[in-house]
Amino acid sequence: MRFLKGLLTTAAVVSLAGAALAEGELHIYNWGNYTNPELVKKFEEKHDVKVTIDDYDSNETMLAKVRAGNPGFDIVVPTDYTVKIMIDEGLLAETKPSEMANFKNVDPKWVDVYFDEGRNYTVPWQWGTTTFAVDTAVYDGDINTYAILLEPPEALVDKINMQPDMYEVMNAALRYLGKPLCNGNPEDLKAAYELLQTAKPKWRTIEYGMIQPLVSGDIAASQGWNGATMRAREQKPTIKYAYPKEGFSAWMDNVAVLKDAPNMENAKLFQDFIMDPENAALISDFAKYANGIKGSEAFLPAEFIAAPEITIPEGAPTPVFVPLCPKEVQDKYSQIWTNLLK
Amino acid sequence: MSDAAQSLSGADSDPIKRVAAAQARVARRGFRARWGLVAPALVIIGFFGIGPLLITVVYSFLEAATYGGVIWNFSTDAYVQFLFERDIFDETLHFSWAYPQIFLRSILLALVTTVFCLLVGFPTAYFMATRPPNQRTLWLFLITLPFWTNLLIRTYAMFIILRDDGLVNNTMIWLGIIPDPLRIIHTDFAVCLGLMYSFLPFMVLPLYAALEKMDFRLVEAGYDLYADRWKVLRRIVIPLAKPGIVAGCILVFIPSIGAYVTPLLLGGGKELMIGNLIALQFGNARDWPFGSAAALILMIMVLVSLLYYVRSTGAKAGLGHG
Amino acid sequence: MADSALPTLKRRRSLDLKRQGGFASIAFFCVAFLYAPILVLIVYSFNGTRSTAHLEGFSFQWYAAAFANDDMQHAAWISLQVAVVATILATIIATCAALVTTRTRPWRGMTGSYMVVNMPLMVPEIVTAIATLIFFALISKALGVQIGIAKLMIAHTVFCIPFAYMPIRARLEDMDKTLEQAAADLYATPWKAFRRVTLPLLSPGITAGAMLSFVVSFDDFTISQFLAGPGETTLPIYIYASIRRGITPEINAMSSLILVASIVLVTLSFLVSRARR
Numbered sequence: 033m034r035f036l037k038g039l040l041t042t043a044a045v046v047s048l049a050g051a052a053l054a055e056g057e058l059h060i061y062n063w064g065n066y067t068n069p070e071l072v073k074k075f076e077e078k079h080d081v082k083v084t085i086d087d088y089d090s091n092e093t094m095l096a097k098v099r100a101g102n103p104g105f106d107i108v109v110p111t112d113y114t115v116k117i118m119i120d121e122g123l124l125a126e127t128k129p130s131e132m133a134n135f136k137n138v139d140p141k142w143v144d145v146y147f148d149e150g151r152n153y154t155v156p157w158q159w160g161t162t163t164f165a166v167d168t169a170v171y172d173g174d175i176n177t178y179a180i181l182l183e184p185p186e187a188l189v190d191k192i193n194m195q196p197d198m199y200e201v202m203n204a205a206l207r208y209l210g211k212p213l214c215n216g217n218p219e220d221l222k223a224a225y226e227l228l229q230t231a232k233p234k235w236r237t238i239e240y241g242m243i244q245p246l247v248s249g250d251i252a253a254s255q256g257w258n259g260a261t262m263r264a265r266e267q268k269p270t271i272k273y274a275y276p277k278e279g280f281s282a283w284m285d286n287v288a289v290l291k292d293a294p295n296m297e298n299a300k301l302f303q304d305f306i307m308d309p310e311n312a313a314l315i316s317d318f319a320k321y322a323n324g325i326k327g328s329e330a331f332l333p334a335e336f337i338a339a340p341e342i343t344i345p346e347g348a349p350t351p352v353f354v355p356l357c358p359k360e361v362q363d364k365y366s367q368i369w370t371n372l373l374k
Numbered sequence: 375m376s377d378a379a380q381s382l383s384g385a386d387s388d389p390i391k392r393v394a395a396a397q398a399r400v401a402r403r404g405f406r407a408r409w410g411l412v413a414p415a416l417v418i419i420g421f422f423g424i425g426p427l428l429i430t431v432v433y434s435f436l437e438a439a440t441y442g443g444v445i446w447n448f449s450t451d452a453y454v455q456f457l458f459e460r461d462i463f464d465e466t467l468h469f470s471w472a473y474p475q476i477f478l479r480s481i482l483l484a485l486v487t488t489v490f491c492l493l494v495g496f497p498t499a500y501f502m503a504t505r506p507p508n509q510r511t512l513w514l515f516l517i518t519l520p521f522w523t524n525l526l527i528r529t530y531a532m533f534i535i536l537r538d539d540g541l542v543n544n545t546m547i548w549l550g551i552i553p554d555p556l557r558i559i560h561t562d563f564a565v566c567l568g569l570m571y572s573f574l575p576f577m578v579l580p581l582y583a584a585l586e587k588m589d590f591r592l593v594e595a596g597y598d599l600y601a602d603r604w605k606v607l608r609r610i611v612i613p614l615a616k617p618g619i620v621a622g623c624i625l626v627f628i629p630s631i632g633a634y635v636t637p638l639l640l641g642g643g644k645e646l647m648i649g650n651l652i653a654l655q656f657g658n659a660r661d662w663p664f665g666s667a668a669a670l671i672l673m674i675m676v677l678v679s680l681l682y683y684v685r686s687t688g689a690k691a692g693l694g695h696g
Numbered sequence: 697m698a699d700s701a702l703p704t705l706k707r708r709r710s711l712d713l714k715r716q717g718g719f720a721s722i723a724f725f726c727v728a729f730l731y732a733p734i735l736v737l738i739v740y741s742f743n744g745t746r747s748t749a750h751l752e753g754f755s756f757q758w759y760a761a762a763f764a765n766d767d768m769q770h771a772a773w774i775s776l777q778v779a780v781v782a783t784i785l786a787t788i789i790a791t792c793a794a795l796v797t798t799r800t801r802p803w804r805g806m807t808g809s810y811m812v813v814n815m816p817l818m819v820p821e822i823v824t825a826i827a828t829l830i831f832f833a834l835i836s837k838a839l840g841v842q843i844g845i846a847k848l849m850i851a852h853t854v855f856c857i858p859f860a861y862m863p864i865r866a867r868l869e870d871m872d873k874t875l876e877q878a879a880a881d882l883y884a885t886p887w888k889a890f891r892r893v894t895l896p897l898l899s900p901g902i903t904a905g906a907m908l909s910f911v912v913s914f915d916d917f918t919i920s921q922f923l924a925g926p927g928e929t930t931l932p933i934y935i936y937a938s939i940r941r942g943i944t945p946e947i948n949a950m951s952s953l954i955l956v957a958s959i960v961l962v963t964l965s966f967l968v969s970r971a972r973r
Contacts, residue, residue, distance in 0.1 A: 059926035064937020069767075085767065086929045087937030092442060092657040093921060096826060099443060101833035103925035104842060117441045196643050198658055218462045225462075237560060238643035250537065267746070359440045366659045367459055373646045374472045407796075407886075412809050415793035415857060422854045423816050426827030430819070433827075494726050500716060501723035514903065515962045520730045521911040522958045523737065523951040526935050531733035534740070541736070574730065575911065576859070579904040583867040586900045603717055617869035621862035624817070625908075632820040634918070653822045653918075662826070669823035676818045681811070 058083045058298040061094060061105040063285070066158075068318035075305050081298050098123055098290060106293035107302060109157050112284045113356045116147040124153045125289040127300050134307035142324040145284070146353060154286035155303045156324025158259075158315060161344075161351045162200055163280045165242065165261040169270040170252040176348070178208035178276050180253055182231045189234045193245060193254035196238045198369035200255060200281070201228065203354065207278040214357035216364060225368045232372060246271055258341035259321040265341075273341045275348035282351035284324070434666035442660040452667035473651070477672070480648040483562065483637075484630040487569040491577040491626045492619065494570070499581035499618070500611070503588070510586065518575055529568055529639045536564055536640070560642035568636040573629065577622035584618025585611075628676055648672060734955065741948035758949035768950055770927075771934040778845070778920075778930065779913040782852035783860075787906045789853070790860035791898070798868045817858040824855070825922040832923065847923045848930070852913045859912050860905035867901025 056079075060067065064087035072083050086105070088094045091114040098108065098118070110118060118124050129135055130143075130151045138156065148154045166175045171187040179185075181204060184192055194201055203213055205224040215221060236251060243264045245251035261273040287306060289299040305311055312323040313331035322342050329337050336342060344351070357365070434452050436444040459470040502513040520528065535541045536559045543555040558564055588611070596606040612619070634649035641647075646654070648668070655665030744753020762768065793813050797806055816824065832847050875897065879889040895902075917932040924933060935947055 061926070064934070084927045086924065086926055087933060088921070089937045090657055092660070095442060096656065097829065097922060100829045101836055105926055121441075221462050232644065235644065236642065239638060248537075248539070250539070356441065359438075362440070362660060364462065366661065367462075369654075369659070370476075370646070370651070371472050373644065374475050411792040411796040414789045415813050415861075416809060418789065418850075419812055419815060419854055419857060422828070422831070422850055423819075424812070426824055426831045427815070427819060429827040429830055430823050494722060494729075497716070497719035497722035498726040501719050504715070510900070511903070512966070514900075514907070515966075516727060517730065518907045518911065519955070519958060519962070520734045522914065523734065523955055524932055524935055524947075525915045526917075526932065527737060527947060527951045528733050531736045531740075534736055535733060541732075571729070571733070574726070576908060578726075579908055580863040580866040583863040583901040583904045584869070587867060587871060587897070589872075607716060618866040621866040624814070625859065625862050628817050634821070649820060649822070652820050656822055656826055666823060669820045672820060673818050677811070680814070680818075681807075685807075 056081045056295055056298050058107065058295050058302060059105045060085045060107045060109075060302075061088060062107075062109045063087065064089055066109070066285075066319050068314045071306075071311060071314040071318070074311065074314070075302060078305070079298065079301050081295075081301075102290050102292050104294060105290055106295045106299040108288055108290060109285050110154075110288055112145065112147045112286070112353055115154055115286050115288060116355065118288065119148065119153055123291055125291045125293060125296065125299075126152050127289045127296075127303060128152055129155045129303050129307070132300070132304040132307065134304050137307050137309055137312075137325045137327055139324050139326045142284070146355060148286070154288045155307055157285045157287050157306070158319060158321035158323050159282060159284035160258045160321045161280055161282050162195075162255070162257050163274050163276055164253060164255045165246060165264060165271050165273055167246060167249075167252045167268070167270055168272050175272060175274040176277050177274075178204050178278055180274065181255060182208050182227055184231075184234050184253070188253050190236050191250075191252035192235045193237045193239065193242055193251045194235055195240060195255045198365050199354070199357075202365050202368070203281060204255070207276070207280070210278070213354055214361050216358070216361045221364055221368065225371070228368070228372055238373075243267075257321075259319055262320045262339055262341040275345060277349065279349045280351055281354050283353070430666045430669060434663050434670055436663050438661045438663050440660070442656075442662065444662050449663070452661075452663040453671075455664050456667060456671060473668070476646050476651055477648055477675075479645070480631050481675075483566060483569070483647070484627050484633075487566055487573065487630045488577075488623050488627045490566065490570050491573055492623065495574060495577035495581055495622060496615075496619070499578045499585050502578070502582050503585035504590075514579075514582065517578055521575055525572060526635060526639075528571070529636055532568055532571060533559060533639055536567070559640065560644070562641070564640040565637050568640040569630045569633055572633070572636055573626040576625040576629070580621035580625065581615060581618040584615050584621070588614050624680070631672065631676070737948050738952045738955070741945055741952045743945045743948075746944050758945040759953070761944075761946045762949040762953060765946065765950075767929075768931070768934055768946070771929045771931045772950065772954065774845070774848075774928055775914055775931040778848045778852050779910050781849045782856050782913045783906050783909040785849075785853045786856035786860045786909045787864075787902060790857050790905055790909075791864055791902060793857075794861055794864040794868050795894075798865050799871065799873065813861055814858045816855040821916075821918040824851075825919040828919065829922045842925070844925060845928050847925070848920060848928060851919055851923055852916065855916070855919065856909040856913050860909040863904035863908060864898065864901040867898055867904075871897060 058075075058081050060083060062085060067085050072085065075081065076083055088097075091111050094108055094110065095114060095117065097103065098105075099121070115124075129138075135151070138151065142156050142159075143151055145151075164181055166180060166188075168175070170191065171180075171185055173185060180188065181192060181194065202224060205227050206213055206215055206220065209220070209223055209227065211217070211220040211224070215224075237245070242251065242254040242256040243260055246254055246264045247267045258273055261271060265271045265273075287303055289296065289303065293299050306315065307325055309325050309327035310331050312325035312328040316323045316328065316332060316336070320336070320341075356362070433444055435448055435450065437447045437449045437451065439445045454467070456473050457469060458467040459472065460467055498517070502510060502517070505513055533540075537543070538555040538557065538559065540559075542558060543552075546552050547555065592610055592614070593606055596610045601609070632649045632652075633647065634653060637643075637645075637647040638650060643650075652665050652668050652672075655661045655668065659665075740751065741758055742754050742756070743751055743758070744755045790813075793809070797810055797813070800806075828851050832843060836843055876889050876893050879893045880886075884892070915932060916930075917936055920930045921933050921936070924930060931950075938947070
């Protein structure tokens with residue numbers, strides 16, 4: 033017992049000592065496996081700050097924790113629609129990145145976004161699109177349509193994975209039917225539900241882990257993100273990312289500072305830091321998604337820039353951000369989703 | 375000592391009164407000891423367990439806010455939603471089997487898991503309990519050691535074994551038992567296997583604790599009375615191991631109803647279990663009151679069956695062991 | 697009955713009487729079943745490629761990566777701290793509670809106490825997680841201080857108590873009172889009787905309870921995820937959060953290392969207890 037206490041005390045002292053060596057601290061709360069350690073080290077050395085990174089696996093978890101009362105985080109990285117929620121609820125600090133030194137590097141098309149017009153609160157971290165990946169060795173026809181997932185060809189039946197995200201699945205169905213998104217129209221919803229019902233037996237799984245199953249061959253087509261697909265393609269070159277002609281969504285993760293952040297100044301320094309093209313390149317290089325800073329291409333490998341997952345081919349529709357739908361529509365989606373999965 | 379002196383010099387030397395006073399003292403001490411010992415458990419669980427529980431109850435009677443969280447308006451929508459749903463077209467309420475079905479499936483799966491755990495766990499615990507004393511702790515560690523790795527990793531390893539292209543299928547094909555791979559993964563059977571794997575020590579350890587103290591002279595007596603193995607097992611060993619069986623079943627059944635990771639990883643996610651359903655409400659579906667209500671309904675179901683069991687065995691125990 | 701006329705017959709029987717047909721084979725099957733995934737895990741930690749599903753080549757790269765991964769090591773360390781504290785507290789509290797709710801005549805509040813002790817078992821984890829988060833936030837706001845890692849330790853203790861309680865109770869129920877009564881007859885105080893008679897008799901149950909408690913705490917994800925503050929990420933949180941981005945065999949390597957460390961620890965304690973005897 034005494035040994036144990038001694039062990040714990042030593043550990044505590046050592047960890048405290050470690051913290052005391054730096055000028056200041058920064059507590060980042062980010063998605064898991066999403067922050068380049070090199071980026072962190074560079075920031076720590078430049079500003080003499082000790083950085084801690086903690087992980088979450090969904091916006092809702094992070095939001096619940098911040099809403100309940102910030103346990104000490106400075107920086108969070110919410111997705112676009114969550115940024116809007118947090119700004120509306122007064123959870124973010126208005127750090128005015130638009131007035132920071134490196135702001136000139138932000139690509140103009142990402143400045144006036146629906147969730148943070150003029151960028152008064154957040155800085156782009158990474159952005160990507162969500163469609164699906166297909167193993168062309170199994171099916172080599174035209175993959176640029178949601179029919180692959182919803183009315184699949186024979187070769188792909190029982191080898192399809194969907195994301196366990198009811199919005200992505202509903203959006204795929206609605207787009208395929210040519211109906212508007214955030215749809216509360218009963219007729220449209222019924223059609224979408226029936227389509228999904230007939231498609232479901234042809235799916236194999238509904239989960240997020242798509243890289244492994246694609247590479248190992250358990251799955252031949254999977255709903256997923258562009259960066260994840262690139263990582264899968266690195267291991268299995270026949271995997272191709274689709275750009276469905278019916279339309280598809282984009283999303284953007286942004287770096288935001290919490291309102292009662294204990295290390296406000298260091299947090300602002302971090303926001304400024306990542307708007308530098310060279311640092312933005314570090315971010316992209318790690319998780320394999322595009323960032324929102326122009327000039328970072330100079331620091332990224334050419335095959336990354338040219339990759340089909342990063343550069344949207346000519347003729348493909350423009351991706352759109354999809355804001356959150358009104359409550360009644362959310363409830364209806366929820367009902368459909370539960371009935372689909374019961 | 376002072377008590378005795380007091381009572382001697384005290385009011386009456388009436389023996390009946392003295393005995394009564396002594397008995398009252400013992401009773402009070404017993405009362406203090408009882409409540410004193412159980413108090414830490416009650417306090418810590420009461421405060422940190424029941425506090426959050428109350429929050430859950432309160433939340434289940436509120437309205438859901440659009441972006442997660444709650445609005446402080448009283449509403450029984452969450453409970454209504456459990457059994458009824460609104461038709462998409464005419465907004466009328468009609469009875470829906472969706473949620474009860476999810477509940478029933480999870481409960482059934484948990485029951486099957488518990489039974490399998492018992493069938494495998496009982497012999498294992500018995501075997502462990504009958505090893506020579508110096509070996510027993512070793513066996514205890516042997517059984518628990520796999521569980522000092524992370525559940526997710528273990529379940530993923532199980533996934534690798536059960537895949538179409540995995541160990542089990544490849545071995546069976548190599549042995550010539552089956553021509554094509556069997557679909558094991560992404561079925562209820564795989565989920566059951568996975569749950570059994572996660573919860574086996576929860577069955578084995580309480581059983582072991584109960585069996586280890588069993589007096590084998592009783593078993594010997596049974597054999598002396600010409601009973602065969604089965605009868606001895608049925609009428610001597612199992613009744614004596616009953617507390618262990620009860621404890622093990624409770625520790626396996628209840629957590630497996632609310633299991634989350636295993637059904638997701640091994641079941642494929644095409645069918646919701648209670649754990650996934652409730653987690654969904656606090657996630658994507660943004661309906662905290664419904665999540666709270668579903669959790670409470672589950673709890674009440676479990677509580678009622680637990681209570682029923684405790685009452686029935688409590689009475690029998692009082693009669694059986696005098 | 698135990699006369700010398702039939703010693704061989706009796707001896708043969710007493711070897712047999714503990715055996716039940718097929719039980720040994722089931723036990724060995726059980727161990728095989730438990731360890732098969734562990735072996736797979738260890739084998740894949742030496743995988744030459746970054747796949748966690750296909751074996752190609754042999755390499756130590758993942759162990760090197762695990763040693764270099766400070767975040768993962770820190771997470772493992774936090775998990776260990778929380779699990780040890782929670783196990784110790786939960787086992788002590790559970791023992792007290794078990795002593796008082798078993799083997800006695802029913803007293804008022806006994807069933808109620810039993811229900812309360814087992815309450816954390818019954819609430820689905822996600823609900824406990826969110827409700828406890830809100831609860832601690834309220835306390836924080838009321839007291840004006842940040843609670844830190846104690847949040848995790850307290851929450852873990854709470855849900856570990858039922859897991860420690862059940863095996864101890866199973867052990868205690870029907871435990872013969874005569875030994876303790878004998879101790880009392882020999883003028884032992886209740887405390888002494890407890891320490892030298894009850895506790896040793898109870899120790900398999902307490903060990904079982906402590907082990908279950910540790911396992912449950914070390915593996916916990918949902919509750920920890922919602923309560924962890926900065927620098928308090930536990931190992932399960934780290935692993936789960938990496939899943940969406942793709943698991944690498946690095947995690948297998950870390951798990952194998954933890955396993956090896958546990959084996960070393962267990963062997964050491966075994967040797968120590970043997971030496972003491």
